[in-house]
Amino acid sequence: MAKAFRTSVVTANDLVEGTSVFLGAEGWHADIGRAMLAFTPEEGEGLAALAARFVEDNAVVEPYLVEVALEDGRPVPHLRRERIRASHAPTVAVGAAATPSRAAERRAA
């Protein structure tokens, strides 16, 4: 049996920046909250076709549909992978924010 369609948004990576972006009514946005929603397979196909045009125009690469739930009207991906991707950051502190406190103390001094 075919998997039931779940509400989805389209994501891709910005060609120049490489960052994850989401297809909204006025183009691509970093904020998944501005993404257009597909509630049916047909709407999903429509969004994918629209995204493909942006690929041809060299705006984005590797678009695909991401299944989401709506929480207070805001799309939240079902998969952890996609939630991390939509957050635009690792789940852990990185760089200077992750260095042990002694180094941070020294910098503050």
Next chain:
Amino acid sequence: MYRYDEFDHRLVAERAGEFRAQVARRLDGSLTEDEFKPLRLMNGLYLQLHAYMLRVAIPYGTLDGRQMRRLAEIAERWDRGYGHFTTRQNIQFNWPKLKDVPDILDALAEVEMHAIQTSGNCIRNVTSDPLSGVAPEEIEDPRITAELIRQWSTLHPEFTFLGRKFKIAVTGSEHDRTAVMLHDIGLQIVRNEAGEVGYRVLVGGGMGRTPMIAGELRAFLPKADLLRYLEAALRVYNLHGRRDNKFKARIKILVHERGIDSYRDEVEAEFAALDGSDLVVPADEELARITAYFAPPALPEREEAPAVLERVKRQDPGFARWVGQNTHPHRVPGYTAVTVSLKPIGAPPGDATAEQMRAMAEVAERYSADELRVTHEQNVVLPHVALADLYQVYRGLAAVGLDAANRGLVTDIIACPGLDYCALATARSIPVAQEIQKRFASPERQAEIGPLSIKISGCINACGHHHVGHIGILGLDKAGVESYQITLGGDATETAALGQRTGPGFSYDQVPGVIGTLVERYLELRQGRETFLQTYRRVGMEPFKEALYADAA
């Protein structure tokens, strides 16, 4: 230290210029993504979860202060102020923009660095022993061989589009610090009965979804035959290796399916057919030139047992612990090699900030003959430190939080970037490592446990080398939930072994407790100062399994 000759300079500069033109053509739409992708991959540029990722080669893991400073500069100018040292002795930048990559490659080329052979289905950058030229038991510096292989393999027309990537490691010591038996081809420098130096050639090792320990292809290969033999080995693989299924395309599958004897017969036949070809190890002048570049630095005579060292160790227990854990014997009296642990408690394993890179560069320039080595365990080695200078080195590293005295201990965890960065990952690795580190943060506790390597991969591709961790952790996705399989008994050294699964996997939250249970059981079972691995090899899986699954039974 190896230095580029004119040819190398030109090759790297031309390659950087070529990629600049390719990026320009991609940005103006002349190249599609399908056309551009293989080109960017041949220059170390991946597209990851959040952004592009640039993998920079550090051949044989060796670099100097100037190069480390340049990496710091790149991190600050074009990335987010840090980089990630990998299990293949490379460094990865996680946030470069496509339009900036040509400038980054130019900046690298200025200091004799590049991103060639860091990705794609080619012969990848050769890895080697971080204690090359240092270890007292070493027969010969393996980097000379590694450099010969680099010259032979770079842009090799026949081997630029192999069925799959191909990794070679070279070690010059019997005690293996290169995971030589887990490579497509592993070369161990040995002496034969006549006292001649040559190579023991291993083939078909690897990790990933089908882990295998390499088998012996040749017990002794004369040095002069090296390139011809490698050419033959690669040619047979290139001819017969599968291209219909990328998961079965590595040489380990070919060797496994045909049998090593059959593979060897074909290699030897090809090797014989190459007899008389001009593919010989360059004798005399060129070899002498390469060898001279890797000649040990002229180290001034220093005190063999400086009184100041013992005095400071008594005054500063943290320093004494660090000296005890993070230094290695050096062939020159009065000197030692220092491991700079990139595993401070709670930081992402293998990461270093620009500030930390500069601090390491400065310490290397002042106290380690201007040399640094990246290890496959995601640490950095200062190879030539005088014992009398150790405290200054320690203080310099401590100032930037790099004084963790944990080399080879339970908190010296190898971890791949996992789901926090990697497009292929199925589970997180970094936070798992951090939680385990926090659990065992006490230096006394770590010392009590002794040598214990934990290695974590966030997917079946095994970049975190979990198969050869004394305790291996493999993160998978089970119906949308992270699940972690545990393996025990893995070993990456000359006594290489693949870890065995304990049983059903555990949830993300359970993993630190699971490791705690395994360590507790080991401490109950061990005899004398037995290590975890020795205990496991004596008692087997059952007692550990009981401890983990007793409640479920």
